Amino acid sequence: RPLQPARPIQRLDEAVVNRIAAGEIIHRPANALKELIENSLDAGADLIKITLKEGGLKLLQIQDNGCGVRPSDLPLLCERFATSKLRDFSDLSKMTTFGFRGEALASISFVSASMSILTKTRNEALAYKAFYSAGEMVPAKPGQSSDPKACAGTDGTTIAAQDLFFNVPQRRRALKSAAEEYNRALDVAAKYALHYGARGVGFVCKKSGSNAADLSTPASPNTKTLDTIRLLHGNAVARELVHLKISQTVSLSFSVEGWISGANWSTKRTTFLCFINDRLVDCPALKRSFESLYSALLPKGGHPWIYVSLKIDPDKVDVNVHPTKREVHFLDEEDIIERICSEAQTVLAGANTSRTFQFTQA
Numbered sequence: 001r002p003l004q005p006a007r008p009i010q011r012l013d014e015a016v017v018n019r020i021a022a023g024e025i026i027h028r029p030a031n032a033l034k035e036l037i038e039n040s041l042d043a044g045a046d047l048i049k050i051t052l053k054e055g056g057l058k059l060l061q062i063q064d065n066g067c068g069v070r071p072s073d074l075p076l077l078c079e080r081f082a083t084s085k086l087r088d089f090s091d092l093s094k095m096t097t098f099g100f101r102g103e104a105l106a107s108i109s110f111v112s113a114s115m116s117i118l119t120k121t122r123n124e125a126l127a128y129k130a131f132y133s134a135g136e137m138v139p140a141k142p143g144q145s146s147d148p149k150a151c152a153g154t155d156g157t158t159i160a161a162q163d164l165f166f167n168v169p170q171r172r173r174a175l176k177s178a179a180e181e182y183n184r185a186l187d188v189a190a191k192y193a194l195h196y197g198a199r200g201v202g203f204v205c206k207k208s209g210s211n212a213a214d215l216s217t218p219a220s221p222n223t224k225t226l227d228t229i230r231l232l233h234g235n236a237v238a239r240e241l242v243h244l245k246i247s248q249t250v251s252l253s254f255s256v257e258g259w260i261s262g263a264n265w266s267t268k269r270t271t272f273l274c275f276i277n278d279r280l281v282d283c284p285a286l287k288r289s290f291e292s293l294y295s296a297l298l299p300k301g302g303h304p305w306i307y308v309s310l311k312i313d314p315d316k317v318d319v320n321v322h323p324t325k326r327e328v329h330f331l332d333e334e335d336i337i338e339r340i341c342s343e344a345q346t347v348l349a350g351a352n353t354s355r356t357f358q359f360t361q362a
């Protein structure tokens with residue numbers, strides 16, 4: 001190849017940097033929805049209503065009854081690295097909130113045509129509405145002031161993003177079908193609804209313009225996880241599940257609780273829902289271990305249904321390894337996985353003999 005002369009290094013301008021960074025976090029509407037759900041949960045909401053148009057590409061709206069945003073904080077809402085959750089680097093080792101980097105809303109504002117917030121805290125008499133574009137608060141219409149406008153509203157926050165990826169045409173083209181994006185978004189909502197049902201948080205998800213919700217779970221402190229599973233996944237699977245539980249002991253720095261299908265249940269694809277410290281994550285190593293355990297138990301080509309919730313000392317978990325936080329690393333990963341699968345093996349073996357008894361108990 002002919003040798004090219006060295007080209008000068010130049011700084012990218014900020015708008016380019018921000019849009020590239022946003023693309024790493026928000027790949028598709030379902031990623032944006034996950035961030036917004038986590039914000040609502042961080043805000044202490046117990047009812048989260050989601051409305052999507054064209055799978056979230058045209059409109060992605062989420063309404064919660066959480067703590068709201070203080071009016072004076074609204075100018076910073078969509079600024080990158082502005083957050084109410086993290087102050088010092090050392091806080092990273094004990095995060096109890098989902099968010100900490102202040103990147104989600106900024107990212108959404110960088111890849112959407114317009115973003116709005118309607119929010120009211122318990123202390124304010126009125127709600128405030130503000131609009132954002134590319135990280136900044138902007139007027140609702142050209143020529144108007146960009147200051148938040150006071151208006152009537154209920155406690156909590158509604159965030160709406162319009163025309164996702166309007167300025168990232170290659171991304172937009174890669175996402176072909178609105179139906180597919182809707183299903184992925186619904187899947188994220190359903191996973192959080194399952195995990196948070198027993199924590200008293202209800203979810204509703206529907207298509208814009210439709211009266212019927214595709215997902216609706218109650219906000220009630222008395223909800224049992226198995227009830228939510230039955231509601232979302234049907235009784236056919238719910239009645240085949242066995243309870244998996246390992247309590248925290250002095251020698252174990254983790255605990256796990258979940259529901260896993262028995263030998264009588266099998267489908268074409270594994271359902272694997274994994275939460276670590278209440279965060280929905282991919283844990284491919286744990287999934288693989290479960291699959292190999294079940295391959296000995298199920299007919300050829302059959303796969304299990306698994307929901308597990310792990311609690312690990314936050315000090316031992318690193319959530320800051322991946323832009324979407326889908327991946328987390330934790331200490332003693334192999335040992336913990338082995339311990340979980342051996343416990344699963346034990347309860348599954350027990351389930352074969354005492355099935356009827358177990359299920360009437362549940």
Ligand code: ADP
Pocket residue numbers: 035039040043064066067068069077082083084085098099100101102103104105106157
């Ligand atoms: P992070 O969650 O990492 O702080 P985000 O960009 O997701 O960053 O949100 C920025 C800030 O906006 C949050 O720190 C929080 O103070 C506020 N916020 C976002 N969504 C909500 C919400 N639904 N209710 C209350 N406050 C919110």
Ligand code: MG
Pocket residue numbers: 035038039098099100104105
């Ligand atoms: Mg957040």
